[in-house]
Amino acid sequence: MLSATCHCGRVRLTAPVPPPYRNECHCTVCYKYGAIWGYYPKTDVTITIDGSDTPATDPAFSTTTPLPGLAYYIRDDTTVASGSPSVSPRGHLAFARCAHCGCMTHWVGVKPDYAENPKQRVGINTRLMVQEELAGVEHAVTKGPRK
Ligand SMILES: [Zn+2]
Numbered sequence: 592m593l594s595a596t597c598h599c600g601r602v603r604l605t606a607p608v609p610p611p612y613r614n615e616c617h618c619t620v621c622y623k624y625g626a627i628w629g630y631y632p633k634t635d636v637t638i639t640i641d642g643s644d645t646p647a648t649d650p651a652f653s654t655t656t657p658l659p660g661l662a663y664y665i666r667d668d669t670t671v672a673s674g675s676p677s678v679s680p681r682g683h684l685a686f687a688r689c690a691h692c693g694c695m696t697h698w699v700g701v702k703p704d705y706a707e708n709p710k711q712r713v714g715i716n717t718r719l720m721v722q723e724e725l726a727g728v729e730h731a732v733t734k735g736p737r738k
Pocket residue numbers: 597598599600601602689690691692693694
């Protein structure tokens with residue numbers, strides 16, 4: 592079991608295994624956060640806030656209202672250049688941070704079609720994991736426009 596814990600310790604996400612790879616995303620928002628994401632199916636992830644567990648498959652995990660103890664930035668720059676090889680809806684992602692210490696902990700989709708689908712993914716900020724436990728995990732970099 593791996594844990595990603597914010598600086599103050601109020602927020603922790605757990606997953607059963609290391610991610611297949613880590614992604615340092617250089618899109619407009621992730622680059623500014625400095626997050627390095629590990630992607631997991633919701634079924635693998637549990638969030639613990641102030642000692643209270645919520646599985647990522649719980650509908651409350653994927654609404655536009657953050658769980659108590661979290662704060663959200665819901666990405667709203669939905670325009671994706673036509674012809675982009677990786678057209679994906681971007682306006683549906685909530686970037687979650689600890690409401691106390693401000694560490695970026697994860698992102699989650701908050702549109703209904705995403706929220707209701709347990710197979711959808713969660714991005715966990717692997718910078719919050721014990722780095723030694725990620726030894727051998729490939730570090731990818733997704734280049735993109737920075738603004
Ligand atoms: Zn915190």
